[in-house]
Amino acid sequence: MNIVKWKLSCMLIGFIGSVLFSCGQEPASLKRDTRFFDLAAFIETQSILLDSLQPKVRKKVTIGDTVEEKIVSETNWAKELELFDQADISKPALQTSYEIEEQSEQIRVYKAKANENPNVKYIKTTLDSKTGQIVSLEALISRNNYLYHSEKKIWLQCRISPQGKSQISAYRISGMQKLIFNDQVPYHIEAEIL
Template sequence: MKKLLFGLLLITVGCQNSPKQASSKPQTYFDLKGYVESQIAMLKKTNPVVRKEVSVNEESETLVTPKIDWTKELELFLQADINKPAYTQSYFIDTLSANTVSYRLRQGEHLPIQFLEVIRDEQNRPSKIKATMLEKNYLFESEKILTLESTDGRLSSYQIEGFQQLFIGDPKPFRITTLVQ
């Protein structure tokens, strides 16, 4: 399990940029960072039991524990926030329905977050958030699809899946599926 978690840590956190943003700036897009930070605070207080399945290549392991560092655990969702001053003109906003809004990267832009979709429940709370992150350079290519689901305003599950491929070698697929009880 330690090898899987270490390998996954390298896959998910490696080579990520996280520019800082002043919190007093108006939000152009959905405030993913604010939402995830509020969920982290709630999860730290309630300390729920978590069932986490980690798969790297063909190996998988399952862990059931209440001991989770929520800030580290949800770091990729924080990195998927598109409310950065430099990004204000970088995304198309599509209102797909009264409860669904998506943000698509404009052609010609080269940012890691390609797509973000937010589905809200009847009380206007996010019930499902999905983001696609893509990084590509001369050394490696990485794609991550992040999905976060909430029930009654509380995080209930999340999934991170994708692959990383070094310039030599085959793609290494991975998947993390977590249920919050």
């Protein structure tokens, strides 16, 4: 009788252990594909770094025919880099929408598949050949509905620190916005971190 209870107890402990272990595991279908650049994590890291440094930024903004240029000494980096975060395609739900084209060991292009229509049309990343850190990124984001059309091309450039880490040194955003009953409004933002 004691042997039967002992066997049942072992089986129950084994079952509970396997249930608990499987609850902590992310399903294979939801795991991030490591071939995709985790742009959201990169932007979050850069926002924290730049918030701690608070560098000055030379900024030029063009909206239609209006141009404004100035040096900004305080920046909310999470908000400033938010548009780049929106171009993240490393989420498991988006990964099947893209094909990966490796142009070299350092250059990788993620293109929307022909039968897919995600907002992010492509992302191109370039890595440093020595450190493997990101040195540039560009992407095209396009949104359409029956009232609104917008298109943005975003680009950022990084320098590699003496510690071998990427740090954003410049970025650009060019695009246009069109509402159904209004004219198209082009805009261009250039920023250099000083």
